[in-house]
Structure formats: C-alpha cells, structure tokens
Amino acid sequence: MADVDADPKKLTRNQQAVLAALKGAGRPLTAYDVLGLPAIRKAGMKAPLTIYRALDKLIALGLVHRIESLNAFVHCGHGPHDHAAGFLICTDCGRTLEVHLESCENHLAGRARDQGFAVDDVRVEMTGRCPDCAGRAAVP
C-alpha cells in the first residue's frame, strides 16, 4: 500500500511545507485550507494545483491520508504503515483519530472475497464525538 521505505529527507520544499502544515494543524485540512496558511504562502505556493501535487506525493508515501467524507487531508498519526487504517471523525470539533485495523481488515476483505471481489484498498470512516466533545455534551 504505502511506500514505507520513503526517506522523509528527500521530500521537496513544497512537500515539506505541506506536511509541516498538516502536522501543525493536528486535524484534517482541505487543500484550500492549506493554501490559505501564511507559512504556505511564504513558501511561494499560490495555486491549488501546487498543493494537490504535494498532497498526492505525501499520500503515496503514506505520510498523509485523505478523509473522503471531508474532502480533507490529515497527517498520519502512526508513521507509514502497510495495513488499513480507520478514522474516527468528531462532528463537533472536526478532529480525527486514526486507528489501526489489522484484525478488522481481514474480516472486511473476507466479506469481499466471499463475493469474488479482489480487494486493493479498504477505507473506514466513522463519525461521532471524540472523548473531549462527548464529555462536554454530557455535562451541560
């Protein structure tokens, strides 16, 4: 899946800038969110395509994940990995938590194989409330 042997030192200037932006945010950002950051403008990036190209590379390297249901991108919370990850998406604060799915992955892919389906990639996204927000809601 991800190119786990990637050398972060070999990232280009643009790729480093985008990765740093996502790390710093600590939550998913859209490509246009990234584009709007001062640090990104200072790095000379000013077109959406510039951001998308950096993101494409970072995703291929497994350093960043795309959250489909948000059209947003988040720094990988686990370092590059070769198994499927799942995302818990807080609908209150917008933060996400990445969870490993080694065991579930087999179960899910098994369901697919039962149907004669050859699985390449498994994506899991769950919405709800994170511990912080669930706590706040319970104590009004």
Add this chain to the structure above:
Amino acid sequence: MADVDADPKKLTRNQQAVLAALKGAGRPLTAYDVLGLPAIRKAGMKAPLTIYRALDKLIALGLVHRIESLNAFVHCGHGPHDHAAGFLICTDCGRTLEVHLESCENHLAGRARDQGFAVDDVRVEMTGRCPDCAGRAAVP
C-alpha cells in the same frame, strides 16, 4: 439510522424520478450524471439543486447511499436497513456491490469505544475488481 418505515408510495415526483434513475443505472451516478439523463429532463428537473434535494430525502429514507470516494449515489441493494453497509467499488467497470456488516460493525465501533469515541455512523468503502473484471484480467 435509516427511516425504515418509510412508505415508497409517498415519494414525490422528483424523488421517484431520481430513485428510478439510480435503480435503472445499476451503478453509482453523480448528481450531474442524474441531471443529464433524458428521463430526468423530461420530468422537468433542470437544476443541480433539484437533484441534490431529492437525493437528500432518498438517503434519509435509506433508499439510496452516498459513495464518498466517488462523490456518487447508488440505489440501496438491500432495501432499507438499520445497520452499516460496506461498498465494494470496482475500479475497472465502476459498479459497486453492497455488503452487510452487522458483525464487523460491532468490531469497528468497539475499536472506537476503546478510544472513548461515541460512534454515530460507520462507513466502509473497498476498492478492487469485481468478479467479472477480475475474471477478464486473469484471462488476457
């Protein structure tokens, strides 16, 4: 999750037209795909918003699902249901297969609860090749 007690007879003209379009297609269509269908134009629908409004209702009724990674919509292959579904998405032919995830759902949601996360909704999308396309690829 879905409003399982919905009465299909109560669907409006627009909602019926969009539902019929998705049933007939047998695969996911984008809102603009739907908008472009002759049957839809004949029904008098000519603005994207008209399509999105019908889709919103059909999704709320559990008659249609949204495929996040395709920005597309597909007729529910199982009749309304209250548990999570997963989608197998063929990257060759574009068709999808809906699979039930009663058992997996608990496992996945359990992983979330381990993190103190209160889950509302579980979405699973798997890409790969459907039986037809996998077969064709294997016999070149």
Add this chain to the structure above:
DNA sequence: TCGGACAATGTTATGATATAACATTTAAAA
C-alpha cells in the same frame, strides 16, 4: 371547507473542490 403549518419545488447565483494543458526548472542517472 377553510386556513395554518410545513415540506417540496423553482430559479438564479455562487461557493468549494479538483484537474487539464503546456512551458520551464530541477534533480537524478547514465
């Protein structure tokens, strides 16, 4: 039957997300 309430629709405009095309530069190999 009337009339209020609410859902659905029509219409126009705009916002948000993503890619095409092509020229140029940079970095890595050979």
Add this chain to the structure above:
DNA sequence: TTTTAAATGTTATATCATAACATTGTCCGA
C-alpha cells in the same frame, strides 16, 4: 556531459455542492 524523469509554475477550466428567496403543493385540525 547528456539524457531522463520528477517536480514546479501558470492559467484556465472542470466538477461537485449549497445559499437565498419566492412560490407551490400537501396535510391535518378547526
């Protein structure tokens, strides 16, 4: 160095989705 591939810059455009507001249709109780 010559060659090759990857990354970047720039402009324009394609694709997906919603805002705002006026109007119409449907249901249900008075």
